[in-house]
Amino acid sequence: MSASPRVPLPARVLLLGSGELGKELTISLQRLGCHVVAADSYPGAPAMQVADEQRVLDMTDPRALDALLEECRADLVVPEVEAIATDRLARAEEEGLRVVPNAFAVRATMDRQLIRSLAAPLDAVRTSAFRFASGADEIRAALEVTGLPAFVKPTMSSSGHGQTRIDSADEAERAWERAVRGARADTGRVIVEEGVDFDCEITLLTVRSWDEETRRIRTSFCEPIGHRQKDGDYVESWQPADVSPAALDACRRMARAVTDALADGGGGSALGLFGVEFFVAGDDAWFSELSPRPHDTGMVTLATQRLSEFDLHARAILGLPVDTSLSRPGASAVVKAPRPVERAVYEGVGEAMASGADVRIFNKPVTRTGRRLAVCLADGEDAQAARRTARGAASLIRVIEDPRGDAAAPAVASLDHD
Structure with a gap:
């Protein structure tokens, strides 16, 4: 790629999802002169409180999303949540709209079945054992592959919604019902994952940005972020996480491989920050999942880096230089x-x-x-x-x-x- 992806400033940005991460991203974009339209399913969402314009709609409604995209005519469309009619994003991208990082990445990472199916075959990537299931009977069958304990998760959800740890096949029915209730969208599928005996969970913030000197996209990494979850939702994070050099090198290889695959699937660009999650045990690491945007555990970078994850995402998607260095633990x-x-x-x-x-x-x-x-x-x-x-x-x-x-x-x- 030799043509610069730099977006002329001030840019007009449509933010799909307006939670606390979107709020900080809006502030970072506005510092660069951007005009931000914040959309969500309810009025007064955090990003709406600071955005230039606000829109309230059901973003899973294809017609409503089409109307919003037509009305806003944004330079960049930046999804922040899973509940979006991604097929409409893909069609709009084909018509020339620029979606961050790209419509394929948004769709793939919002569906655990798609992202795991993309990542698992890659040579550099190691995952826990997993199977997909369409009901309690298939969950029980999947346990023959994953063993126990195992985790049952909706293929489309976030922040631990619908997730269940099971220690017996007798819990399959309860896990299925909870997954259905907690899903962001009804896909009719769940993922059943092997319970990995790990020392810690980390998020590796991975940034694909434009390097003006080499005229190429480069991948860089923030220092690893440790985090602790309760019921699948993070309650604290810290940076840097204490990870062995071998494990960190493996995580970086996997993060690069998965984000490159997402870029290739969408035409090769895919600028922006990705929150890539791993399980780590000693020198071993397993890919868990990925978000194509700032990550909740990455809020710690507001205290640790000169450029927070929100600044990094804003700069990267606009084609501007980034600096991922750590300033202080x-x-x-x-x-x-x-x-x-x-x-x-x-x-x-x-x-x-x-x-x-x-x-x-x-x-x-x-x-x-x-x-x-x-x-x-x-x-x-x-x-x-x-x-x-x-x-x-x-x-x-x-x-x-x-x-x-x-x-x-x-x-x-x-x-x-x-």
Whole structure:
């Protein structure tokens, strides 16, 4: 590729999905002069609060998405969620619309069946044993390949929704029903994965950007991010993760191979940041899954890097130079809703900041117990020190009803300390 993919500034960007990651990305894009139209299924979503324009629609409705694409006429369309009519994106791309990273990558990474089927045959990639299933009987059959324990996940979901660990074939029916309820879209399929005995899970932020000097796309990596999940949803992350050089080299080879395959499937460009997840045990590593956009665990980069993952994504998709270097070790810890409340008030924010952390409140409607509402960020001499600060700060924040809610309840009960 010799023609520069640089987008003239100011660019017009349509953001499909407007959560907390989209909010930070919007800010990064606006700092580069971009005009951002933020779309989501509900009004007042986090990115809408800072975007230049807002649209509310069902993005899984092909006609509604078609109308939005026609109306906005954006220079770039940037998906941030899974629930999108990806076939319509592909058709619009064929007609000249530029989708980030490309329509094929968006479709493949939003469906675990597609991304796993793409990644597993690659020579450089190692995955856990897996099978796809269309019901409880097929889950039980898949266990003969994966063994026990195993994980059953919807092929289209995120943040642990619909995921179940099973230790017996007798749990197949329950796992199937939970997957169906928790799926972002009904594909009629689940993935059954071998339970890997790992030391840690990491996210390797992988950036495909334009190198003006060589006139080629180059792949670069941030330092690995360790993270801990509860019920499939992340509760804390830290950077850098303590990973052996051999394991890190394997992760980089796999991340490059998968992102190259996604680029090839969409015509060879695919600029932007990818959050690639791995299981690591000693010098061994297994590819888990991938997001074609900033990753929730990567919010730690707001404290650790000169260019956060949002800055990196914004620069890369616009064809601008990137710098993935780490400035200082750091950590993030999330604040979750203790229960649904009509109007949330956050107490203890000053105390959390006084403890040495930064606090980012997403200002989401608190519609369900466990919804991610804020994050505490901290840096330190090392990642472990930063983790202690971030977790301590998160434990100080309480979410209560305004103005006459029940007594304040701890919002971070999920942060059971290691």
